[in-house]
Amino acid sequence: MENIYSKWYHPYKPAKKYKKKVAYFSMEFGIDQAFNIYSGGLGFLAGSHMRSGFELKQNMIGVGMLWKYGYYDQARNEDQTLRPEFNEKHFDFLEDTGIEVEIKLHDNPHVKVRAYVLKPEIFGTVPMYFLSTDIDSNDHLTRTITNHLYDQNPVTRVSQSIVLGIGGAKVVEALGGADTYHLNEGHALPAFYYLRDQGVTKDQMVFTTHTPEKAGNEERDARHLNRCGFFGRNYSDNELHKEMVNEGMINYTVSALRMARKANGVSKLHAIVANDMWKDYDGICEIIPITNAQNQKFWQDENIKKAWTKKDVKAYKSRKTELKRELFDEVYKQTKKKFDPNVLTFVWARRFAAYKRADLLLHDFNRFKKLISNNKYPVQIIWAGKPYPFDYSSIDMFNHLVYQAKNEPNLAVLVGYEIDLSKKLKCGSDIWLNTPRITREASGTSGMTAAMNGSVNVSTNDGWIPEFEKDEKNCFVLPALDHKLPTWDQDQIDTNNLYDILEQKVIPTFYDNPDKWQNIVFKAMDDVIPEFTTQRMADDYYMKLF
Numbered sequence: 267m268e269n270i271y272s273k274w275y276h277p278y279k280p281a282k283k284y285k286k287k288v289a290y291f292s293m294e295f296g297i298d299q300a301f302n303i304y305s306g307g308l309g310f311l312a313g314s315h316m317r318s319g320f321e322l323k324q325n326m327i328g329v330g331m332l333w334k335y336g337y338y339d340q341a342r343n344e345d346q347t348l349r350p351e352f353n354e355k356h357f358d359f360l361e362d363t364g365i366e367v368e369i370k371l372h373d374n375p376h377v378k379v380r381a382y383v384l385k386p387e388i389f390g391t392v393p394m395y396f397l398s399t400d401i402d403s404n405d406h407l408t409r410t411i412t413n414h415l416y417d418q419n420p421v422t423r424v425s426q427s428i429v430l431g432i433g434g435a436k437v438v439e440a441l442g443g444a445d446t447y448h449l450n451e452g453h454a455l456p457a458f459y460y461l462r463d464q465g466v467t468k469d470q471m472v473f474t475t476h477t478p479e480k481a482g483n484e485e486r487d488a489r490h491l492n493r494c495g496f497f498g499r500n501y502s503d504n505e506l507h508k509e510m511v512n513e514g515m516i517n518y519t520v521s522a523l524r525m526a527r528k529a530n531g532v533s534k535l536h537a538i539v540a541n542d543m544w545k546d547y548d549g550i551c552e553i554i555p556i557t558n559a560q561n562q563k564f565w566q567d568e569n570i571k572k573a574w575t576k577k578d579v580k581a582y583k584s585r586k587t588e589l590k591r592e593l594f595d596e597v598y599k600q601t602k603k604k605f606d607p608n609v610l611t612f613v614w615a616r617r618f619a620a621y622k623r624a625d626l627l628l629h630d631f632n633r634f635k636k637l638i639s640n641n642k643y644p645v646q647i648i649w650a651g652k653p654y655p656f657d658y659s660s661i662d663m664f665n666h667l668v669y670q671a672k673n674e675p676n677l678a679v680l681v682g683y684e685i686d687l688s689k690k691l692k693c694g695s696d697i698w699l700n701t702p703r704i705t706r707e708a709s710g711t712s713g714m715t716a717a718m719n720g721s722v723n724v725s726t727n728d729g730w731i732p733e734f735e736k737d738e739k740n741c742f743v744l745p746a747l748d749h750k751l752p753t754w755d756q757d758q759i760d761t762n763n764l765y766d767i768l769e770q771k772v773i774p775t776f777y778d779n780p781d782k783w784q785n786i787v788f789k790a791m792d793d794v795i796p797e798f799t800t801q802r803m804a805d806d807y808y809m810k811l812f
Contacts, residue, residue, distance in 0.1 A: 271383040271393055272363045274442040280325035284808050288326040289438045290315070291457060292450035293430060294337075294415055295330045298389045299686040301357060303333040303396075305415055305652065306617035307711055308476060310685075311532075312450055314561035314711075315807075316391035318800035321563065324808065327441070328394035329434040329454075331426065332360070332382055337415045338655045340681040346672065347665040348681065350655035352414070359388045360396060367436035370495045371408065371425055378403050379433035381440075395441075397433050418656045424486065424494045427518075431456030432498050439464075446812045449473045449526075452484060452518030458525040460498035472811050473526040475519055475553065478539045478708045479621075483519040491516055511547065523550040530556040530811055532709040533730045539705055556810060557730055558709035559803035562795055565715040567693050574720075574791045579784055586720055593694025596687065597648065601671075601678045609676070610776045611646045613695035613721065615683060618653035618660045621706040625663055627699075628670065629761040637765070638676055643773045647671075650680040650691060692716045696776065700725035701764070703756055705749045714798040717741070717790040722783075724772055726760060730798065740790040742767050 274287065295301075296309035297316065304310065312328070319326045339351040360382040371377045378401050384394040399411045411425045431454040438444050447461060447470055458471055477483050488506045491497070496516075501509075511517045523529055523544060529551050531537035537555035544550050567589065573582035590607040597605050605611070614624055627634050627647070637645060649667050653660035664679070671677035680687065692698070698716035700707075700723055707729040714730065717723060723741035725731050737743045744763045747756060776783050796802050 269361060269363050269383065271361070271385065272365055272441070274327070274444075276323075276325065276393060277386055278323045281323040284322060284324035284326070286325060286808070286812055287443075287445045288324070288448055288808075288812055289329055289434075289444040289446070290319075290326055290448045290450060291329045291430060291434055291454035293331060293426070293453040295328060295394070296685060297384075297391060297394075299684060300359075301384075301389070302336045302355065302684050303331070303415060305337040305654075307709075308451060310560070310688075311558050311709075311711055313391075314559065314564065314800040315804055316394060317389070317561045317564055318804035319392040320386055320390050322801065322804055324392060324804060326392045327438075327444075328384075328392060329430070329438065330394060330396050331412055331415070331430055332357075332396035332398040332400075333415045334398070334400055334413045337652070340652055340683060342681055346668050346679075348653070348661055348668070360384055363395065365395075365437055365440045366401075367433055367440060369428060369432045369436065371411075371428060372494055374405070374408065377408050377429075379429055379437070381437045395434075395437055397429055397437065399429060416654065420486075421494070424491060424496060427453050428456045428495055430454045431458070432460045432495075435460050435464075445470060447471050448807075448812070449522055451476050452522050455518045455522055456496050456498060458522060459496070462525065463498055468525065468527050471526045473522040473529040473551075474532065474556075475523070475529060475540055476532055476708050477519070478536055478543070478705060480543070483517060485512070485515045485517045488514050488516045520544065520547050520550070523547070523553070526551050528811055529553045530807075532556065532558045533733065535705070535729065535732055536708040539708075554810060556803060556806045557733060557798070558711050558714075559798045559800045560711050560715045560718075562718060562799045562801070565689065565692070566718040566795075570693070570719050574788055577788060582720065582784070582787070589690075589693040589719070591694075593648075593690045596680065596690055597678045600680055603675055603678055605646050605676070605678070606644075609644045609646050610697065610773060611648065611695050612697045612699055612724075613648045613650070613691045613716075614699040614701070615648070615650040615688065615691045616700075616710075616712050618651040618664055619657075620660060620663070621703050623701045623703065623757065623760075624649055624651065625667060626701045626757065626761055626764060628667075629757055630765060633765045633769075637768065638674060643777055644676065645773065646676045646678075648678045648680060648691065648695070650683040650687060652683050688712070688715075692721055693719045695721040697721060697772065698723050698725075700731070701760065702726055702728050703749065703753060703760075704728040704746065711798075714794055717794040717798075720787045720791070722772075722786055722790060724764075724767065734793055734798065736789070736793070738771065738786070740786060740793050742772055
């Protein structure tokens with residue numbers, strides 16, 4: 267029996283203003299804890315987008331990769347330090363669509379790619395198609411391409427882009443084709459090259475850039491990519507030359523910006539940074555801002571929502587205490603430490619990348635020691651997040667925090683940072699620490715879902731924050747500094763400012779002025795919903811980009 271999802275299909279009649287057929291390509295999607303094939307914010311964002319597309323009845327599908335081992339499972343060594351584990355995943359809620367396409371990779375013209383569908387009724391998303399090369403008719407090496415999200419082998423990484431891009435585009439063709447092809451970040455760039463050859467016009471291609479630093483924008487040798495099959499056919503030297511930047515390189519972002527009709531950055535600040543970053547390259551499309559957001563229905567606790575809607579402080583406090591207890595059960599399970607729900611609790615939790623500065627509080631060790639041993643104003647601090655499994659300096663920072671926290675009763679570093687733990691941390695914290703070096707965080711979305719659950723943002727003024735912040739009314743913001751200063755100096759200034767704000771404003775407000783604190787909590791919810799929900803964002807993409 268043919269699967270109805272082997273052709274373009276939605277279990278609803280698309281709403282009139284969303285009837286354009288859109289195929290959304292992303293290397294990772296964070297949809298549900300049961301489907302852990304994501305690494306961090308890019309995936310959480312894409313997952314929220316797919317949920318809101320379904321809620322708004324949009325004529326959109328998602329195209330992603332079925333990672334056999336996911337990203338990695340975060341475990342501990344005997345001394346509590348980080349141990350990445352790679353375990354095979356099984357997702358019995360996916361169905362084989364019967365669609366199998368063939369692509370050329372390196373010298374193998376017959377690589378098979380199979381598409382599995384995630385039906386809307388499973389998690390409440392638009393229909394989504396996940397690609398795998400782990401098929402009997404492929405040779406061993408080919409079967410391993412879809413093993414690991416962000417594989418450390420650069421040749422495998424290129425193959426992954428070709429599978430997602432060209433394999434994904436061929437799957438969309440098999441479904442009946444789309445009106446608009448949307449790349450979420452440049453990983454699926456080969457799709458644009460392939461589709462251009464198939465007569466798909468510039469009008470039908472759009473692109474979202476997420477990376478405000480040059481280093482994060484993939485750049486690879488043009489001849490090498492040509493040998494890999496990146497362009498969908500063999501390019502002549504002349505054709506290659508047209509695509510090149512910087513001495514024979516292909517920059518994924520620059521190519522996508524040249525081929526797309528329109529692109530977007532993921533916050534107002536980021537769009538400014540991105541336009542400035544790429545302005546010297548010719549033929550680049552306009553980059554507009556569509557600020558990232560998160561799905562309210564999925565992320566906001568139901569009882570918190572009720573208490574906030576009625577502005578019922580008593581109900582809010584009692585639910586918040588329950589949620590803190592749930593988080594502290596997890597702290598106890600992992601560290602055998604007993605945290606107190608009446609104590610002000612800080613959380614720093616997100617992908618462990620150096621520019622996000624997980625250890626900023628430790629930069630002034632004397633003030634740190636004072637902060638954590640103040641009996642009049644006690645605090646508890648929890649860190650969590652996944653470093654890239656082969657980024658040894660980030661792993662080292664994670665392990666340094668583990669070591670610092672080990673003998674302190676009110677500090678904890680948790681492993682297993684995925685959707686479930688992320689929810690618990692947002693619901694169970696009082697303060698959401700967000701400390702990226704300014705202009706480096708394109709958007710950041712963790713603070714949005716924290717605010718939805720009554721965790722107050724204490725943040726540098728970067729990413730989405732400038733569009734949200736009313737200092738001391740809905741969050742606490744560090745004063746701006748010159749982002750062109752050496753990072754050492756930036757870190758020093760930010761550390762001092764962070765401690766000043768915590769010691770003089772945040773902590774005394776929480777303990778000595780609970781009414782004001784409660785106003786900040788509710789005001790943050792008022793200001794984050796609906797402005798930073800993916801209902802608004804999914805609508806923006808149709809209205810402004812597609």
